[in-house]
Each structure stands twice: as structure tokens, then as C-alpha cells.
Amino acid sequence: MFGISKSTIKKWVLQYQYHGGKGLIKSYTNYTVQFKLDVLQYMNEQGTSLYETAAIFNIPSPSTIITWKVKLETKGLDALKVKKKGRPSMEKESKKLAPVEGSVEALQAKIERLEMENAYLKKLNALVQMQEKLQTKSKRK
Numbered sequence: 001m002f003g004i005s006k007s008t009i010k011k012w013v014l015q016y017q018y019h020g021g022k023g024l025i026k027s028y029t030n031y032t033v034q035f036k037l038d039v040l041q042y043m044n045e046q047g048t049s050l051y052e053t054a055a056i057f058n059i060p061s062p063s064t065i066i067t068w069k070v071k072l073e074t075k076g077l078d079a080l081k082v083k084k085k086g087r088p089s090m091e092k093e094s095k096k097l098a099p100v101e102g103s104v105e106a107l108q109a110k111i112e113r114l115e116m117e118n119a120y121l122k123k124l125n126a127l128v129q130m131q132e133k134l135q136t137k138s139k140r141k
Contacts, residue, residue, distance in 0.1 A: 010051055014051055014055030031082075032082075033080045035057075036080045037072075039053060039059070039065060039068070040072065042056070050063075050065055
């Protein structure tokens with residue numbers, strides 16, 4: 001029927017029976033650990049199927065519940081905690097306390113900075129000299 005599986009139709013019917021039209025609207029939710037435990041406990045105690053449990057708790061995908069169950073059984077309670085997605089935020093430079101002017105740490109940092117600057121200038125000088133040699137060689141030919 002229009003490329004829709006029977007299980008999907010079953011899920012939609014159950015969602016509609018329990019929640020009306022609102023049950024058919026997709027919601028993007030982060031569920032709390034307690035909510036996940038309540039869902040798993042309800043399913044175990046009542047003996048409801050994945051589809052029925054998902055419909056009762058208005059969870060869009062029944063496979064979500066199985067994922068929670070497997071995580072709980074294999075990795076424990078911490079696996080049910082919501083993890084942030086995406087890249088972690090970068091540390092701000094302002095969090096690092098600058099060493100006090102004239103302290104040993106400040107002087108060491110200054111020495112490091114000057115050594116890096118010196119190395120950069122040496123490399124730049126070598127690059128300029130190499131370019132000049134290449135230009136003089138190309139003019140001779």
C-alpha cells in the first residue's frame with residue numbers, strides 16, 4: 001500500500017488511538033533517564049509490545065525503546081544519559097590565568113615566544129634567499 005509497511009501503519013493507528021491527531025506529529029525530544037526507565041519498567045510489568053508501549057508514551061519509533069533496553073542491559077544506567085551532539089565547545093583563552101609580570105613563568109613564556117619568532121624569521125630569510133637564487137639562475141638562461 002503506497003510503499004508503507006504494515007508495521008508502520010500499525011504504529012500510526014496505535015499512536016492515533018492513544019493520542020489523537022497529536023500522536024501523529026513527529027516530535028524531537030530528549031528523554032530523561034527516569035522517563036526511559038519508566039517506559040522500560042511499564043513494558044516489562046504490563047507485557048505490552050514495542051509498538052503499544054511506543055504509542056502509549058508517544059515515542060515516534062518503537063526501535064528507540066529496544067535501543068534503551070539493550071544499552072541498559074549491556075552498559076548500565078549511565079548509557080541512558082543524554083549525550084551532547086556535535087563538536088565540543090573550544091576553551092576560551094581567558095580561562096587561563098596569565099602569569100604575573102616578572103615571574104619565572106612569565107619570563108619563560110617570553111623566551112619561548114621570542115625563540116619561535118627568531119626561528120620564523122630565520123626560515124623567512126632562507127626562503128627569500130632561495131627565491132633570489134632561483135631568479136638569478138632563471139635570468140642567466
